[in-house]
Amino acid sequence: MIDMSVDIGGLRLKNPVLVSSGTFGFGREYSKFYDLNSLGGIAVKGITLKPRKGNKPPRIAETAAGILNSVGLENPGLYGFMEKELPFLKRYKVPIIANISGNTVEEYSIMAQELYNSVDAIELNVSCPNVREGGIAFGTKPELIYQVTNAVKKRIGIPLIVKLSPNVTDISEMALVAEGAGADCISLINTMIGMKIDIENKRPYFDNVVAGLSGPAVKPVALRMVWQAAEKVNIPIIGMGGISTWRDAIEFIMAGAAAISIGTANFYNPYAPIEVLDGIRNYMEYSGLNRIEEIKINRGVKNYE
Amino acid sequence: MEREICSIVSNDRVAKDIYKLVISSKSIIKEASAGQFLHIKPSLNYDPLLRRPISICKADLAKGHIVLLYRVCGKGTRLFGELREGDCLDIMGPLGKGFPILKDKKAAVIGGGIGIAPLLELCQNLNSPDIYMGFRDEVYFVDEFIKHSDAFFLYTEDGSRGSKGYPIEALARNISSYEVVYACGPKMMLSKVKELCETNSVECYLSMEERMGCGVGACLVCACESSEESYYKKVCVDGPVFNSREVKFDDRYER
Secondary structure: OOOOOEEOOOOOEOOEEEEEOOOOOOOOOHHHHHHHOOOOEEOOOOEOOOEEOOOOOOOOOEEEEEEEEEOOEEEOOHHHHHHHHHHHHOOOOEEEEEEEEOOOHHHHHHHHHHHHOOOOEEEEEOOOOOOOOOHHHHOOOOOHHHHHHHHHHHOOOOOOEEEEOOOOOHHHHHHHHHOOOOOEEEEOOOEEEEOOOEEEOEEEOOOOOOOEEEHHHHHHHHHHHHHHHHOOOOEEEEEOOOOOOOHHHHHHHHHHOOOEEEEOOOHHHHHHHHHHHHHHHHHHHHHHHHHHHHHHOOOOOOOOO | OOEEEEEEEEEEEEEOOOEEEEEEEEOHHOOOOOOOOOEEOOOOOOOOOOEEEEEEEEEEEOOOOEEEEEEOOHHHHHHOOOOOOOOOOEEEEEOOEEOOOOOOEEEEEEEHHHHOOHHHHHHHHOOOEEEEEEEEEOOOOOHHHHHOOOEEEEEEOOOOEEEEEOOOHOOOOOOOOHOOEEOOOOOHHHHHHHHHHHHOOOOOEEEEOOOOOOOOOOOOOOOOOOOOOOOEOOOOOEEEEEEHHHHHOHHOOOO
């Protein structure tokens, strides 16, 4: 009997396939394609204390096997989310991960405290490249990751996930800081900072100049970072970054991820999470594996350094 | 909304960079209405990655055919241009809010360039509207429209066919005869149609376009300026057809 359940820092998921914040709205849109209860969990669109209008269009540019986005955390705010969006998701049995973003440590704490009775886990977004304040400013400075993680952890009685930015020199340092500050789990990677230039008009294509790169193009980088983080921390890792197929998912699990998350693939293939889930199950069946933890490789063979 | 693998009946060039694609559909066609769009994967691999939103030009329920009119203008549509009879496409749809069909009102329909595409199904469903159309130089598909029109006004920028200039000029002269105006075309044209209709208190529906991601309202990239200052509208689910009073145009389109 195959058991696909996994533990992500105290939260038991019935399978390791999550969907990433910012790529799944608040679940409504994709509930038309399949039963949301099939998923291991849902990380909802990033929310901020106050509603945000988001960045001025254009907000997307396609790149080779990827996309650049500059949405800028458009969201209905903490209370808009709790009143208008959360009741819909609560109709399902799927674990809900609230992704929060603040301008100050205090804002993160207030949001976490307001939310923790209503959701299954909190994911700290300290890595959004598309807003001027907060966001990535927290995620690239170890002392700020420590402060915000520590402050939020003290206020909540549910698992705390810290979503790390790939836009750092040493991902394992950030992972260790999050772990040391009390994170129950880390998720990585958020988008990589990129840009596009409008050569006709001779200016940056996006109003915010830079934008977040995601999709299959970033997968090798994401995989490398999951591997490196897994070398250093003992807390579980949610691996993400360009996962589109079950083969990608198996690679991330082999790199050390306890669970994986589907992001950009939702945009071009709404059934991607279900296809990945079925693929992992078939792989386990074919390989004679009964638990996700049995999907492993020999970590002793390291040529990457 | 369905996801369907549709086979191609035909894909013919009708003008420079303009193609008419006919696909065979069993499920999508049943729900399709004027102004809605299909979200089509141009390639089975990762480049290009995203689907392309293409508006429904005509839905022939009896034959089970959907006609799409598109302009080749990038990587994705270039691949569409290479499709042959019998090839298959991964299609999601129909998506978005289409045109309200106000049969009892005297209607004008105005289209510019490839923006004429979603207007054909609309014109078929209205009671012989007056149709205004503008093209840069080469004119296409107008015979299809003339069949469904009461009066037909044709403009080209270079004056090679019809009158020289833009169809908005004729619409402006006749605006007092209409109770509703439907439009699709370049943003500059839409912005002028909106202004004209609102000045004359004529109900007006605009089909908008914006770079799109998921097509179902989850990714928030197809934001368009809303008349409500505090938030953007999503072209994919709040539109693509909007009442003109719901949307606002950026100054950069006023040029």
